Amino acid sequence: MQLDEIYVHPLKSGRGIEYSQAYAGISGLLHDREWLVVGADGNFLTGRTHPQMVRIEIELIPGAALLKAPAMDPILAMATVYDTPVECQVWGDGFVAYHGDQQVDRWVSQVMGEPCRLLWLGQKPTRCQKDRDDALSFADGYPYLLVNQSSLEALNQELAKSVTSRHFRPNLVISGAAPYEEDDWQTIRIGEVSFEVTKPCSRCVLTTVDPATGEKDAGTEPLKTLIRTRQLPEGICFGINLRALNEGVVRVGDQLEVLESRYAF
Structure with missing residues (x-):
């Protein structure tokens, strides 16, 4: 088993950047989910209600982010300008x-x-992960999301129109495992970094948004099929959420080793 794809999503619900290597920290991949769009009422906005967000691209520049969108001139957001603290909420x-x-x-x-505002996470995030004091970005609930390519292929066999890993907005995509084998993992190591599997990742309507066009699937796929095939105690699930147990660089081609499984046979 090995790591095949690495994605960093600098803007929550924005387009991910694919890398051949990335720094994996306790709070997530470097620069992942460090920018957030909020509405006039201060509530955070995502592609669930604003699917056009998936077409916003960010080019990372030292100390800044260059934002791009279709039919718009690019604009630069300088991190040093973002120095006014504001109260923020993500999922409570x-x-x-x-x-x-x-x-x-x-x-x-x-x-x-x-009307919207763009917020920056800051150099020292004040949001904490569930049940621990480690910092967390604007991610939904956990620092990492892993998708198994074999599970994706199994799902696509159930669909009239195939979807890609980008539909699920993962950080890490691995190959070489059996379909849905990841459900059984408890601790894994990718290259030099070990990860705790926190839970299967519950899915929502954002999976129905085409990452290339920003349009929702008329048949609500692949969520409709996941509702039929992937009902777990945690919800409608695809992929797994992770926490890093140490820090280091992960690289495409790194081997994945299962250190501990949930079940012994």
Whole structure:
């Protein structure tokens, strides 16, 4: 088994950047989910309700992020400008993030079709992971999401139109395992970094958004098929959530080793 794909999503619900290697920290891959769009009421916005977000691209530049979107001129968000602390919430977690450039807000608002603000996580995130004091980004609940390519292929056999790993917005995509073998893992190592498997990842309507076009599938696939085939105690699941147990660089081609399984046979 090996690591085949690595994705960093600098903007929550924005397009991911594919890398051949990345720094894996306790709080997630470096620069993953460090920018967030909030509405006029301060609530965070995602591709669940605003599918056009998946077409927002970010090019990372030292100390800044260059935002791009179809039919829009690019705009630069400088991290040093984002120095105004504001209260922020992601799925009930209240913490402090940072606001800055109103010109960038106008750009984002035009893309989103409503008044919005862009927030930055900051150099020292104040949000904590579930049941521990380690920092967490703007991710839904856990620092990492892993998808098994064999599980994706098994799902695609059930679908009239295939989907890609990008539909599930993973950080790590692995190959060489049996379909849904990841359900049984408890601790794994990829290259020099060990990970605890926290739970299967429950899925939502965002999986129905085409990552290339930003359009929702008319038949609500692949979620419709997952509802039929992947009902687990944790919900409708595909992929697994992880926490890093140490820090290091992960690289495409790194071997994956299962250190501990949930079940012994």
